[in-house]
Amino acid sequence: MPSFFSVTSAEEAVGENAAPINEAGSGQVELSGGLKELNLSISDIFAMALKNNFDIKIAELAPEIGEYGVIAEKSRFDPVFKFRGELREDNTPINSQLVGGIDGDNPDENATIDPSDFTQFFSDSRTFNASVNTLLPTGAIFGLEYNFNRRFITPDPFSAINPASTSYFEAKITQPLLKNFGIFKTRSPIYIARNNKKISLMQFKKVAIDVMNLAQTSYWNLVKAIEDLTVSKISLERAKDLLKKNKIQVEIGTLAPIELVQAEEGVASQEEAVIIAENSIKDREDELKLVLNLGDNPLFSAVSITPKNKAVFNKQNKDLDEAIKIALKNRPDFMEKELEIKNANIKVRQKKNEILPQLDFVAGARYSGLGSDFDDTNEGLFSEEFQGEFFGINFEVPLGMRAARSNYKAAKLQARQSALNIKKKEQEIVVEVRKAVRQIRTNEERIKATTKARELAQKRLDAEEKKYEVGRSTSLEVLRAQERLAIAEGGANKAVIDYNQSLKSLEAAQGTILEDNNIFIED
Numbered sequence: 223m224p225s226f227f228s229v230t231s232a233e234e235a236v237g238e239n240a241a242p243i244n245e246a247g248s249g250q251v252e253l254s255g256g257l258k259e260l261n262l263s264i265s266d267i268f269a270m271a272l273k274n275n276f277d278i279k280i281a282e283l284a285p286e287i288g289e290y291g292v293i294a295e296k297s298r299f300d301p302v303f304k305f306r307g308e309l310r311e312d313n314t315p316i317n318s319q320l321v322g323g324i325d326g327d328n329p330d331e332n333a334t335i336d337p338s339d340f341t342q343f344f345s346d347s348r349t350f351n352a353s354v355n356t357l358l359p360t361g362a363i364f365g366l367e368y369n370f371n372r373r374f375i376t377p378d379p380f381s382a383i384n385p386a387s388t389s390y391f392e393a394k395i396t397q398p399l400l401k402n403f404g405i406f407k408t409r410s411p412i413y414i415a416r417n418n419k420k421i422s423l424m425q426f427k428k429v430a431i432d433v434m435n436l437a438q439t440s441y442w443n444l445v446k447a448i449e450d451l452t453v454s455k456i457s458l459e460r461a462k463d464l465l466k467k468n469k470i471q472v473e474i475g476t477l478a479p480i481e482l483v484q485a486e487e488g489v490a491s492q493e494e495a496v497i498i499a500e501n502s503i504k505d506r507e508d509e510l511k512l513v514l515n516l517g518d519n520p521l522f523s524a525v526s527i528t529p530k531n532k533a534v535f536n537k538q539n540k541d542l543d544e545a546i547k548i549a550l551k552n553r554p555d556f557m558e559k560e561l562e563i564k565n566a567n568i569k570v571r572q573k574k575n576e577i578l579p580q581l582d583f584v585a586g587a588r589y590s591g592l593g594s595d596f597d598d599t600n601e602g603l604f605s606e607e608f609q610g611e612f613f614g615i616n617f618e619v620p621l622g623m624r625a626a627r628s629n630y631k632a633a634k635l636q637a638r639q640s641a642l643n644i645k646k647k648e649q650e651i652v653v654e655v656r657k658a659v660r661q662i663r664t665n666e667e668r669i670k671a672t673t674k675a676r677e678l679a680q681k682r683l684d685a686e687e688k689k690y691e692v693g694r695s696t697s698l699e700v701l702r703a704q705e706r707l708a709i710a711e712g713g714a715n716k717a718v719i720d721y722n723q724s725l726k727s728l729e730a731a732q733g734t735i736l737e738d739n740n741i742f743i744e745d
Contacts, residue, residue: 263530264441265302267514268739271437272430274515281429295415298408301526307350312593314343346385347374359405360503362397370596387599394586396559407575417561417568424554424561427736427743431554437513437717442723444506445529449715451499457708458492464700465489473577475696483696488701495708533719535669542659545732549655552733556651559644566637573630578620587611651731658728665721672714677709679703 257277262270272278353367369392384402402408465485471477507527550556588610591603602608620626683703689695736742 227275227437247489251334258524259526259528261528261530264438265739266530266742267437267441267510268434271433272512272741274319275433275437275513276515277429277433280427284422285417285419285426285701287417290420292412292415293520295411298411299359301354301356304353305350306352308347310345310347310349312345314345327569328545332495344376357408357685359408360397361402361408362395363489364395365393367392367394370599372596383592383594385594387594387595388590389599389603390588390590391603392586394584397583397585400581401576402580403575406571410572413568414565417565421558421561423743424558427733428552430560430743431733431735434735434741435727437510438726438735440506440510440513441529441531442533442719442726443534444503444510444527445531446716446719447499447503447506449533449719451496451503453708453712453715454492454499456497456711457704458489458496458702460487460707461492464704466696468697484697484701488697488704532720533715535718535721536723537666538662540659540662540728542656545655545659545728546652549651549732550648552737553651554733556647556733558645559640559647562636562654563640563644566633566640568632570637571635573626573633577623577626577630579617581614584614584616586614654731655728658731660725661724662721662728665717665724668717669714669721672710672717676707676714678712679707680739684709734736 249556349369349371353365355363355365358364368389370387370389372385372387375381376384397403465482465488468477468482468485471480472479483521503526507596510527510651589603589606590610591599591601591605592608593599683700683706685696686700686703690697690700726735730739
């Protein structure tokens with residue numbers, strides 16, 4: 223079973239006749255040698271479906287993806303380190319008498335100047351810069367920066383130190399006062415990411431509920447098909463028994479040959495019903511194997527599934543109002559809509575903040591150093607003899623604010639959409655629960671009606687057989703009575719099976735089918 227699920231009862235393990243489910247990730251059940259039949263309870267079906275079903279395997283990845291989304295949003299507070307280094311050498315001509323000018327006498331203004339007469343200005347520099355910046359919960363950006371530059375130039379008649387090394391160390395903070403201000407603004411993407419992870423968990427739970435509901439439906443459909451086959455075989459035996467009696471009576475001359483033909487027709491009809499019922503069982507088995515992700519395993523093509531659970535009628539009183547309350551409390555798709563409302567409201571607050579102009583307070587301090595080499599300049603830097611402080615205000619506002627205002631209005635409309643969506647989902651859940659409760663009550667009444675119909679059909683057949691024995695009825699009437707009894711027996715069995723199935727369907731409609739079967743999702 224996926225790591226998200228925990229089972230509190232050993233009953234939820236895979237059935238004893240099924241070998242352990244392959245842990246290698248293939249999602250297949252291994253068959254022991256010569257196994258031709260899987261005896262499975264509905265608890266076994268649930269465990270195997272949650273372990274093997276492809277929809278479960280796909281959906282269980284979403285919460286893990288959501289967790290990485292949360293981590294990615296938290297990384298906005300991670301410090302950012304930057305480094306830049308440069309080595310540079312330049313040879314450039316200079317046009318300054320203070321430095322050197324043109325070699326030789328001053329030429330005539332109309333004379334041609336040879337570029338080789340200019341003094342060469344040589345510059346050799348070594349620079350590197352390192353900084354660390356981080357976002358603070360208040361929206362401020364705090365940064366530390368260190369810069370070092372060593373430069374040698376020639377000719378250099380005015381510098382006291384050549385080569386000269388300069389450096390500075392600066393601490394700076396930029397605190398937004400309007401736009402982008404506050405803990406909520408900086409952490410709101412994390413809140414949304416966390417809600418998105420919860421949404422993925424709710425979607426995963428919804429898939430698990432749907433798979434379990436489909437599994438139990440497929441399971442009871444198989445039980446129903448097996449019951450249909452049992453009824454068809456019993457009807458076939460009744461028809462064969464009538465044919466046997468007719469043969470004896472025709473041979474001794476107490477019955478017209480036409481009665482034998484009618485009895486043979488009845489046997490042929492019931493044989494057809496048995497064939498159809500056997501084929502239906504195979505179809506229902508394939509549907510169940512598909513839910514369990516066993517359909518593509520060639521080893522299972524000849525393996526039959528025998529349900530352990532038999533349908534029994536244990537009346538359960540279901541209160542509609544209470545069922546609706548349970549559903550609205552537990553349905554993961556309803557919780558998903560609640561989380562979408564939370565995200566929509568967060569986005570409204572985000573966009574409202576973005577309407578404000580950008581007003582930042584900037585403050586910091588810088589320490590500078592100068593020397594002939596790296597050690598000299600850093601000695602002066604950290605001596606705090608050359609220190610400066612600065613304070614400032616940055617103000618920025620787009621004229622018109624059309625983009626920010628439009629985004630804010632769109633966010634408010636999306637919040638209204640989310641509020642309407644949850645109302646719509648609430649109505650859908652109420653209708654779904656009503657149908658489920660009504661189906662339980664309907665099946666309960668069906669059990670009473672079909673039980674009575676079976677009793678009456680049995681009496682009708684008994685009466686027809688007695689009349690037939692004394693020559694007051696025909697084979698055709700007996701066959702008709704047998705057919706009515708078969709239909710009544712099938713109807714009675716289906717009503718009980720449908721009642722059990724409808725109970726599980728209500729659990730799915732309430733969103734409690736996992737917990738009601740001792741299966742819990744763990745984050």
